[in-house]
Amino acid sequence: MSGGGTQRPARGQGVLDVEGLRVEQRGPVVEVTLDRPERRNALTPDVISALMQLLTAARGDRQLRAVLLTGAGEKAFCAGFDIEMIESVGGSETGAERDLVDELATTVRELPVPVVAAVNGAAVGAGCDLAVACDIRVGSPAARFGMPPARLGILYGWKGVERLVRTVGPAAAKELLLTGALVHAERAHHIGLLSAIVPADELMAEARRITDVLAANAPLSVAGSKRMVDLLAAPGTLSDEAHAVLAEIQRTVWNSEDAVEGARSYRERRPPEFKGR
Numbered sequence: 477m478s479g480g481g482t483q484r485p486a487r488g489q490g491v492l493d494v495e496g497l498r499v500e501q502r503g504p505v506v507e508v509t510l511d512r513p514e515r516r517n518a519l520t521p522d523v524i525s526a527l528m529q530l531l532t533a534a535r536g537d538r539q540l541r542a543v544l545l546t547g548a549g550e551k552a553f554c555a556g557f558d559i560e561m562i563e564s565v566g567g568s569e570t571g572a573e574r575d576l577v578d579e580l581a582t583t584v585r586e587l588p589v590p591v592v593a594a595v596n597g598a599a600v601g602a603g604c605d606l607a608v609a610c611d612i613r614v615g616s617p618a619a620r621f622g623m624p625p626a627r628l629g630i631l632y633g634w635k636g637v638e639r640l641v642r643t644v645g646p647a648a649a650k651e652l653l654l655t656g657a658l659v660h661a662e663r664a665h666h667i668g669l670l671s672a673i674v675p676a677d678e679l680m681a682e683a684r685r686i687t688d689v690l691a692a693n694a695p696l697s698v699a700g701s702k703r704m705v706d707l708l709a710a711p712g713t714l715s716d717e718a719h720a721v722l723a724e725i726q727r728t729v730w731n732s733e734d735a736v737e738g739a740r741s742y743r744e745r746r747p748p749e750f751k752g753r
Contacts, residue, residue, distance in 0.1 A: 496523035498548065499530065502684075504541035504691045506534060513549030518558035519602055521573075524580050531583050538752055541691035541698075543587065544683050545610060546594035547603075550618065550676070553595045554603025559628075574633040577602040581609040581636060585706065588699040590690050594683035595619040595670065598658070605636040608643050611702060613669060614683055616676040619661040621669050627656040642709050644668050694734040695752040700725040 498509040508530065510517035534540050547553040557573050584591055584606065593599075595615035599607045600622040607613055607621070623640070625632045632653065641649045648667040652659060664670045674682045690698060703725055707718050714722075729735060734750045741748035 496520060497526050504539055505544060505687045506540060507544040509546050509548050510554050511548045515558060516552035516555035516598065517547040518555045519577065520558050521576060524576050528580055528583055531587055535588060540589055541695055542589050542687040543591045544594060544687050545591060546680065546683070547596055550597060552597040553599040554606055555598055556601030556603045577605060578633050578635050581605050581639065584609040590698060590702060592683050592686050594679050596676070596679055598622070600624060605639060608639050612671055612686060614672045614674060614679065614686065615661055615664065615670045616679045617661050617673060618676060619664060619670060620658045621652070621664050622656065622658040623652040624656040626654060694738060694750040696729050696732050696734055700729045
């Protein structure tokens with residue numbers, strides 16, 4: 477993966493340091509750590525730009541099967557957009573930071589490969605939105621989720637609110653947005669922000685286990701399922717265009733070499749060797 481000073485490490489080797497990010501390639505999985513623990517891994521324009529370039533490059537990597545996203549340290553997954561760097565509040569052109577975060581969350585959501593979030597602490601504001609954009613979220617007992625715009629006198633972007641509503645439903649979304657209070661891990665699990673809670677010292681092992689499972693599955697099927705769920709979860713009646721996309725996804729996967737390999741490997745009682753085509 478390249479661009480903006482971000483260089484791709486050799487597959488399965490080493491750790492790459494980008495300011496505010498730590499990136500490691502583990503076979504077909506890329507692990508990304510938000511690495512500003514002194515600022516509770518808060519996002520900055522530079523961090524968002526580097527992460528966007530990394531994820532955009534990932535779209536063209538045919539060997540990539542999953543992304544794992546977490547935060548450095550023990551206190552926070554991501555404390556949101558660094559409040560000291562918000563400059564547009566109260567001006568005539570508001571929302572520049574909101575638009576940056578929305579572009580990042582949209583890129584995560586639209587990535588063909590699944591993204592797993594290991595939520596090791598607080599996921600607040602833009603950090604909550606970033607976690608919600610991921611496909612699977614596991615957390616430690618220290619995981620906390622919050623949407624504090626009401627406490628800051630601002631309004632979160634409607635696209636981020638839409639992602640939250642689709643994930644937890646309108647009642648829980650209102651609870652988060654209107655109170656600005658932190659939701660602890662058990663409550664987060666109950667309302668669908670977490671799929672599982674595991675001990676802190678097992679969190680990364682569990683997240684890696686999940687990404688390994690995802691990486692072993694047929695990539696066209698995984699990508700197709702991810703796209704289908706997102707289309708079917710959209711509010712309102714599906715358009716003719718959406719129906720055509722769903723039909724094309726099904727046609728592509730069923731006619732793929734991997735579909736033939738899946739059936740053949742089952743008959744031959746061996747693990748499948750999927751190629752993503």
